[in-house]
Amino acid sequence: MNHILVLFGTIVAVACVTIAQAAADDCKIDYMANQTKSSKEYIAEGCYSVRCDNLSLTEVPKDYPDPPTNKSLCFLDLSWNNFDQLKNNSFVNAANLNTSLIRNLYLDNSNISYISSNAFLGLSSLLYLNLSGNNLIWPSGFGKGVFKPLSNLTYLNVKENNLQTFEGLGVELGYTKLGGIYAELCANCTFGKEFEQLEHLVNLSLSGRSKDACNVSVIHNNTFEGLTKLQRLWISSCNIEEIEANTFSPLKENLTLLDISYNEKLNFTRMNTALYGLRNSSKLQILNVNRIHNVHDIGVAVKGCDLENLRTLRALTTLHMDLNKIEIFEEEIFNPISMFPSSLRDLTLSGNRLSFGNYINFIHNATNITCLDMSRQHLYYDPFLYEHFEPENTQEESIVADEKCMLNKTLDFSKYTCNDSCFVCIPPNLRRVKWRKSFLNFNTEMNLHICGASKLLNLDLSFNLLTKLKGSITGLENLQHLDLSENYCSEVAPAFFDNFRNLEHLNISGNILGVAFGQTSSYLSNKIFRNLTQITDLDLSNNRIERFSDRHIFKGLRNIKFMYLHSNLMGDWKYAMPKSKSLKLLDLSRNKLSTLSNKLRAYLDTLCQGTHCNVSLILKNNPLECSCKTLPFLKWMLSTKVDVERDECKFNAEQRNISGNEALHTMIETLENKECLDKSWQTWTVGIICAIVGCFMSIVIGVVVYRYRWKLRYIYYSRNRRFNHEGFERLFENDAFVSYSKCKASFIKNNMVPSLEEQRGLRLWVADRNSIPGTSIAETITHGIYNSRKSVLLIDTDYLKDSWCDYEMNMVHVESTEAKRKLIIIVLMENIPLENLPINVMRFLRSERSLEYPEHGHDLDVFWTNLADEIMS
């Protein structure tokens, strides 16, 4: 019986080993070269890593993949396995592994509950050990002297375990060179005197990584006794309600950073108590107290007495007080006697609920502040979750914007201060102000004078409600960066930017300035950028711009380098080019360009005269055209030194990729050797046929009246016409007049009308539907043609035989020449041999836009889209 058991046991053991071995073969060699270097990973030349993560290993492998020549294994990732225990000698005598070269060892999330004393034997160079996410309990989960072999260990990560005390840990870690511990605070845990022997310990993170990971309501005054050398301490997200008065006093001499953010049950009063032990500190530079008030609290008024201890921190340069529901400050806070420490440079108050109060009149007293961030007032949104928080901490927090409250709390300058002329004084050393997403509104015609802003270089007012910039602002003459993006702005006074003489970067993207830019008589119209001679970056993207009424709008930009005009509705570019010789980027992507003007091409080429040229032009996502007409433009793209980014073009109503030079070259050859040749040959034949027929007709008939019959009819029927359409494109009643043969009536009713009117929102004039009863057919047709932007002729054999169709075709032609409108779109409904086409149709085919009705049903959608584009173009 016993023998059988032993045998069975052996078989199981062998099986397990085999499984573990087999799994170990799945370890992957990974060169660290392309990985991001974080402070905890010591990347060195000649190193490679082996990843054995997520393989359900139950034993540490004894065999690793063959090393690459001349490289040693330094990073060993064994995370996400299922080890339960780490046995003695887990790493020594493994094939292809020299333990004394391992620097980083990842053993996180591997269900480890016990580590034997000699488990880490041989790992004498280990710097970083990740044991987070296991079941380790201190001290019972660790064999005695377990850290002894790790004489060079610098960072230890034991977060998300179950250490219930830190007692004795200091002694055990005394064998190492520990500089940082990542753990979680536990109730009544203390770092006693024994930690004093950790000479190098300067970083301690005790923050909670998940909602309940760290749950300590009171931090007692003996907690950090032994950490006198500590320089940086993070205890955020720990549900702390109270920190006793002298808790931090042992740290006073060396602490430079303290983060007690995200302890919502703390408040400013108890923050003050917590800082008691750090009074008069000459070391503490950075203090993070973001969200130490409950989200559901009523607004907070910051009182002078709550900052009593903070004020004494004489080295404090950076203070983050975001997301605290601060509504007002007591005036005295910005008063000379009782304000923030004079050393403060960088203050963030974003995500609060600041409203205007008298403190505004004192704010300029905060003389040393250089960076002020007041973004996102009235939004309970955490902008700094990843910025100011401990970087390794990737706590997910629900991002809630409380819309109800935001909307009623608009900061209205006009209400607060004055009606037409206001003074605001700001701290004289301010260099950067961020005031984003705060529902700032500024739409009065107010003149704002800002004093004390001579050092202000950077002003970010994006995502507010500055809908009309009509007044003027003085005092910002030295400003270099101005961000007014995403403000729903539809009007800017021509003189608005006049005082921003040193502006280098201007961002007014994401507004709705298109209409204002396009109107000749607009408020904005001329010379809006006239004084911005220093500007290098101009962002006008996403503004629904169709055109600029001011042709010289960019002329004065002498130093422009980057122009962003993407995501607009521009159909062409006919503006005077900037005087700048240093343009590097012109982004015209996502517009409606079919080609580029000669002028723009020539300008870009002049920038590129030297041997190397670093000018880029972005034309992606434009309806570029590949046709005989645009051939010079296509050739230019191929030959120019300018880097042109492009994607597709429309060639005979289908999209062709021309992003590469080769594809473009092929396209040009196709056009030159086939399309355009054919056309020119056609022109030639048509020309000759025309000439012959013309001669023939004039000789044989020779009747002037006959020759001019269409014009005469046109004049006759257009006698009631009230206005010329030129320049009044919007006044057409219909988008397109449709001319078709009688037998196509059902096609019109069942296919064309649904596709163009119902799906694409166009308005068509269709004889069978739109004729007015009682008027003559001739008159109705003429009326239809006048009142439609385009005329679509659906040509098939029946059409060519139908006399009314002939009538329509000729009237359309006369209208197009008389009114100088490009209105004809030919659709060839079937394949008609060239020789059967009448001359006037051939003439149209040569000079007008034409499409072919597809033979295959699956091309129909593209066809209707193209036709709709042609009608709307």
Ligand SMILES: *[C@@H]1O[C@H](CO)[C@@H](O)[C@H](O)[C@H]1NC(C)=O
């Ligand atoms: C390995 O190192 C030796 C001497 O340092 C050198 O001669 C050899 O070229 C190296 N081999 C590779 C593949 O780098």
Ligand SMILES: *[C@@H]1O[C@H](CO)[C@@H](O)[C@H](O)[C@H]1NC(C)=O
């Ligand atoms: C590991 O080694 C230590 C020291 O040699 C020894 O005391 C301990 O019993 C060993 N543990 C196991 C599980 O073998």
Ligand SMILES: *[C@@H]1O[C@H](CO)[C@@H](O)[C@H](O)[C@H]1NC(C)=O
């Ligand atoms: C491991 O690396 C060290 C340092 O390069 C070297 O001295 C030692 O001989 C190596 N050990 C083995 C077994 O290769």
Ligand SMILES: *[C@@H]1O[C@H](CO)[C@@H](O)[C@H](O)[C@H]1NC(C)=O
């Ligand atoms: C983790 O280890 C414990 C024993 O310490 C075991 O009971 C449990 O099943 C293991 N968990 C998983 C997911 O394997």
Ligand SMILES: *[C@@H]1O[C@H](CO)[C@@H](O)[C@H](O)[C@H]1NC(C)=O
């Ligand atoms: C090390 O532990 C942290 C938890 O503190 C974890 O986020 C990280 O992914 C671990 N590192 C690796 C390489 O697994």
Ligand SMILES: *[C@@H]1O[C@H](CO)[C@@H](O)[C@H](O)[C@H]1NC(C)=O
């Ligand atoms: C602060 O750190 C320095 C350098 O590590 C050390 O010499 C000094 O003793 C520390 N201060 C206290 C109060 O321990």
Ligand SMILES: *[C@@H]1O[C@H](CO)[C@@H](O)[C@H](O)[C@H]1NC(C)=O
């Ligand atoms: C710490 O707090 C206890 C009571 O909670 C108090 O008796 C003791 O004096 C305090 N020690 C210091 C140094 O403040």
Ligand SMILES: *[C@@H]1O[C@H](CO)[C@@H](O)[C@H](O)[C@H]1NC(C)=O
């Ligand atoms: C903080 O909480 C304490 C106790 O609940 C209260 O007395 C104090 O007024 C609060 N301070 C602020 C600024 O809300």
Ligand SMILES: *[C@@H]1O[C@H](CO)[C@@H](O)[C@H](O)[C@H]1NC(C)=O
């Ligand atoms: C802090 O400094 C002030 C004077 O600058 C002094 O009156 C006060 O006693 C000091 N407090 C502590 C706790 O050192």
Ligand SMILES: *[C@@H]1O[C@H](CO)[C@@H](O)[C@H](O)[C@H]1NC(C)=O
């Ligand atoms: C905001 O104002 C509107 C109208 O002014 C009102 O209907 C709404 O109830 C207000 N919302 C809140 C949260 O006060």
